[in-house]
Amino acid sequence: MKITAAHGSGGRDSARLMETVFGRRFANAVLDKMEDAAALDLHGGTPPGRLAVSTDSFVVSPLVFKGGDIGKLSVCGTVNDLLMMGAVPRYLTCGFILEEGLEIALLDRLAASMAETAAEAGVLIVAGDTKVAGTGGGLYVNTAGIGLIPAGRAVSASACKPGDAVLLSGTLGDHHACILSARLDIENPIESDCACLRDLTDALFARDIAVRAMRDVTRGGLGTILNELADSSGCAIELQEEKIPVSEAVRGFCGVMGLDPLYMGNEGKMVAVVDGADAEKALAAMRAAPHGRNAAVIGRAGEGRGVLMKTRLGGTRRVDVLYGEGLPRIC
Amino acid sequence: MKITAAHGSGGRDSARLMETVFGRRFANAVLDKMEDAAALDLHGGTPPGRLAVSTDSFVVSPLVFKGGDIGKLSVCGTVNDLLMMGAVPRYLTCGFILEEGLEIALLDRLAASMAETAAEAGVLIVAGDTKVAGTGGGLYVNTAGIGLIPAGRAVSASACKPGDAVLLSGTLGDHHACILSARLDIENPIESDCACLRDLTDALFARDIAVRAMRDVTRGGLGTILNELADSSGCAIELQEEKIPVSEAVRGFCGVMGLDPLYMGNEGKMVAVVDGADAEKALAAMRAAPHGRNAAVIGRAGEGRGVLMKTRLGGTRRVDVLYGEGLPRIC
Numbered sequence: 124m125k126i127t128a129a130h131g132s133g134g135r136d137s138a139r140l141m142e143t144v145f146g147r148r149f150a151n152a153v154l155d156k157m158e159d160a161a162a163l164d165l166h167g168g169t170p171p172g173r174l175a176v177s178t179d180s181f182v183v184s185p186l187v188f189k190g191g192d193i194g195k196l197s198v199c200g201t202v203n204d205l206l207m208m209g210a211v212p213r214y215l216t217c218g219f220i221l222e223e224g225l226e227i228a229l230l231d232r233l234a235a236s237m238a239e240t241a242a243e244a245g246v247l248i249v250a251g252d253t254k255v256a257g258t259g260g261g262l263y264v265n266t267a268g269i270g271l272i273p274a275g276r277a278v279s280a281s282a283c284k285p286g287d288a289v290l291l292s293g294t295l296g297d298h299h300a301c302i303l304s305a306r307l308d309i310e311n312p313i314e315s316d317c318a319c320l321r322d323l324t325d326a327l328f329a330r331d332i333a334v335r336a337m338r339d340v341t342r343g344g345l346g347t348i349l350n351e352l353a354d355s356s357g358c359a360i361e362l363q364e365e366k367i368p369v370s371e372a373v374r375g376f377c378g379v380m381g382l383d384p385l386y387m388g389n390e391g392k393m394v395a396v397v398d399g400a401d402a403e404k405a406l407a408a409m410r411a412a413p414h415g416r417n418a419a420v421i422g423r424a425g426e427g428r429g430v431l432m433k434t435r436l437g438g439t440r441r442v443d444v445l446y447g448e449g450l451p452r453i454c
Numbered sequence: 455m456k457i458t459a460a461h462g463s464g465g466r467d468s469a470r471l472m473e474t475v476f477g478r479r480f481a482n483a484v485l486d487k488m489e490d491a492a493a494l495d496l497h498g499g500t501p502p503g504r505l506a507v508s509t510d511s512f513v514v515s516p517l518v519f520k521g522g523d524i525g526k527l528s529v530c531g532t533v534n535d536l537l538m539m540g541a542v543p544r545y546l547t548c549g550f551i552l553e554e555g556l557e558i559a560l561l562d563r564l565a566a567s568m569a570e571t572a573a574e575a576g577v578l579i580v581a582g583d584t585k586v587a588g589t590g591g592g593l594y595v596n597t598a599g600i601g602l603i604p605a606g607r608a609v610s611a612s613a614c615k616p617g618d619a620v621l622l623s624g625t626l627g628d629h630h631a632c633i634l635s636a637r638l639d640i641e642n643p644i645e646s647d648c649a650c651l652r653d654l655t656d657a658l659f660a661r662d663i664a665v666r667a668m669r670d671v672t673r674g675g676l677g678t679i680l681n682e683l684a685d686s687s688g689c690a691i692e693l694q695e696e697k698i699p700v701s702e703a704v705r706g707f708c709g710v711m712g713l714d715p716l717y718m719g720n721e722g723k724m725v726a727v728v729d730g731a732d733a734e735k736a737l738a739a740m741r742a743a744p745h746g747r748n749a750a751v752i753g754r755a756g757e758g759r760g761v762l763m764k765t766r767l768g769g770t771r772r773v774d775v776l777y778g779e780g781l782p783r784i785c
Contacts, residue, residue, distance in 0.1 A: 124557070124558040124559070125554070125555050125556060125557055125558065125591075126552045126553065126554055126555060126556040126557075126558060126561070126586060126591075127554055127586070128554060128586055130552065130584065130586050131552070131584065131585050131586025131587070137584065140558070140584065141584070143558075143562075144558065144561055144562050144565050145550075145565055145582055145584070148562070148565035148566050148568070148569045149548075149565065149568070149569055149572075149579040149582070151578055151579065151580075153578060153580040154578075154579060154580055154581070154582070160581060161545070161547075161580035161581045163545060163580060163600075174600075176545060176547060176580055176581050176600065177547070177581050178547035178548065178549045178581050178582065178583050178596070178598055179549065179583045180549035180550070180551050180583050180584075180585045180596060181585070182551060182585045182586075182587035184587075214492070214494060214507060216492075216507060216508070216509035216598045217480075217509065218509045218510065218511035218549075218596045218598075219476075219511070220511050220513060220551070220594055221457045221461065221462070222457065223456070223457055223458055223459060224456050224457060225456060225457040226455070226456055226457075227455040227456065227457060227471070227474075227475065228455070230457070230475055231474075231475050231479070234475050234476055234479035234480065235479050237479070237480070238479045238480055241480075247482055247484060247485075248480040248482070248485060249482075249484045249485060249492035249494060249507055250485070250491060250492045250507050250508050250509050250598070251476055251480070251485070251509065252509050252510045252511050252596075253461070253462065253468065253471065253472070253476070253511075254462050254511045254512070254513045254594075254783075254785075255457060255458070255459055255461050255462025255513075255782065255783075256462070256513035256515075256594065256782075256783055257588070260456075260457075263551055263585075263587065263594065265509070265511060265549040265583075265596035265598075267509055267547045267549075267581070267596075267598030269494075269505075269507065269600065451586065451587075452585075452586075452587055454585075
């Protein structure tokens with residue numbers, strides 16, 4: 124068996140590879156939790172809080188796109204993974220794999236973009252490495268992040284309970300549609316949503332909302348991410364299609380291209396599962412934050428298993444994880 | 455200006471790229487120290503010790519070589535960077551960039567090799583990520599590591615003083631010669647020295663040796679690494695050529711290929727600079743450890759600047775950093 128593009132989709136094939144190779148070979152109590160970031164106890168419980176640690180590699184093509192570039196993306200992606208654990212992001216490492224022929228002026232522009240995004244996110248880049256391989260004139264970036272989880276926060280993919288409310292921070296599909304439009308040279312106003320979601324997580328915690336789980340909606344899309352939460356928590360998630368925000372432009376693009384926003388990758392959107400009693404408070408908190416203006420309560424956790432969606436037409440459809448390729452090199 | 459293979463050499467061009475792009479864009483008090491790993495104070499000094507953080511990407515070709523593979527290398531490389539800061543390595547993240555066509559059986563073998571090496575080194579793999587890009591059937595690996603620096607340890611590239619002894623843990627050039635032999639299909643018994651150096655650092659600290667600085671001798675070779683130590687510390691380093699260990703096989707290979715062991719990359723060798731009074735004790739400690747059987751005192755720190763070497767013939771030669779390409783994709 125050989126690696127195919129589908130192994131990079133964030134969907135079913137990625138999960139299989141994770142299980143059969145990495146999960147099996149690297150199995151340990153921390154990794155087995157399958158969170159966005161690892162939560163570590165470094166000093167046997169003495170310090171006030173735990174460490175969150177995460178890593179992500181970025182292979183997006185093109186390197187620069189409307190609304191962002193691989194530099195901004197590589198900081199936002201890892202910072203968001205830390206935030207999704209309830210952590211305050213602190214430090215970032217970055218590893219560059221540069222291809223021969225890459226313009227140094229472009230590299231410098233991307234580094235400037237990383238520095239600016241890191242400053243905005245409040246993280247310090249503390250270690251780095253550069254290698255040269257390949258001759259395509261592009262680059263890959265890896266970032267790893269370290270954050271501090273304040274004492275008492277216990278956000279986890281496995282903490283959702285029937286009755287909880289499921290919130291989405293904004294419109295689906297923007298990053299995916301932007302990248303695909305750039306590759307196909309299609310003119311449209313769609314920009315990537317690439318962003319650091321700290322304003323959203325800060326807003327939720329500042330209002331003492333009982334946050335069960337958070338996850339950024341990246342590769343694999345909302346459908347895959349919600350299935351992961353439902354699986355980890357041993358509950359069902361029931362969505363209402365009409366509540367899921369999608370912009371007019373992306374909706375039009377999806378119609379033409381035959382794409383489903385439920386499986387499109389995003390880089391500045393998150394799901395928050397909160398105590399049902401806090402749903403309205405959480406929605407107000409998210410809507411007041413710059414990256415949550417289009418936030419919506421899109422469903423609730425229920426008894427049972429899997430993800431179900433009440434469609435606009437009144438039917439109920441099972442929402443599975445992404446199968447197959449997805450869009451290669453979307454992040 | 456475009457990226458060339460020389461930017462990946464670990465020598466002069468790598469350093470220039472570091473200064474002009476990353477150093478300038480990411481400048482901060484931690485990164486500016488230019489150590490093998492960052493030393494971080496996470497809780498304002500409360501806990502007993504600091505965090506060490508490091509990252510490295512691995513692009514070695516071939517993926518499997520005599521004495522190791524990219525999996526083993528990717529664990530040893532980052533673990534060694536943590537050790538060189540006097541840290542006890544604790545956690546590792548790993549990011550994989552897989553090329554389409556990669557055999558999953560090979561990926562599994564490499565993952566098994568990583569798991570085995572991590573277990574030996576005493577580190578836990580706590581976070582990971584997989585992307586698919588390219589079609590060459592190969593892979594790149596990034597690892598980032600977190601360790602704990604025990605209170606009171608202050609190992610730093612800038613801490614060398616005139617009178618200190620400079621020790622090298624073993625023979626030079628083995629990894630470089632092994633990789634080059636594999637690429638050129640040259641039959642010889644040379645194996646990579648790829649190894650985790652924890653036995654050596656444990657041995658030094660267990661005997662209360664006053665360790666000023668440690669550095670693993672990777673890309674760029676001994677010549678480059680010693681210049682970095684001399685520059686950071688504002689002293690000179692004086693070497694004795696006849697004391698520098700090189701195996702018979704590598705010496706022969708270098709003669710034929712026109713290579714200088716001083717600039718060849720290694721993956722299981724380190725330099726330790728210790729108080730001159732502790733030289734013999736440090737040498738005994740290193741020689742008693744499995745990876746230090748061929749350790750030697752190769753010189754001393756002195757007044758002045760740069761690296762000088764007393765040659766076998768009695769002359770004195772200035773040893774500069776590596777210029778130009780080095781061996782591409784050696785690690």
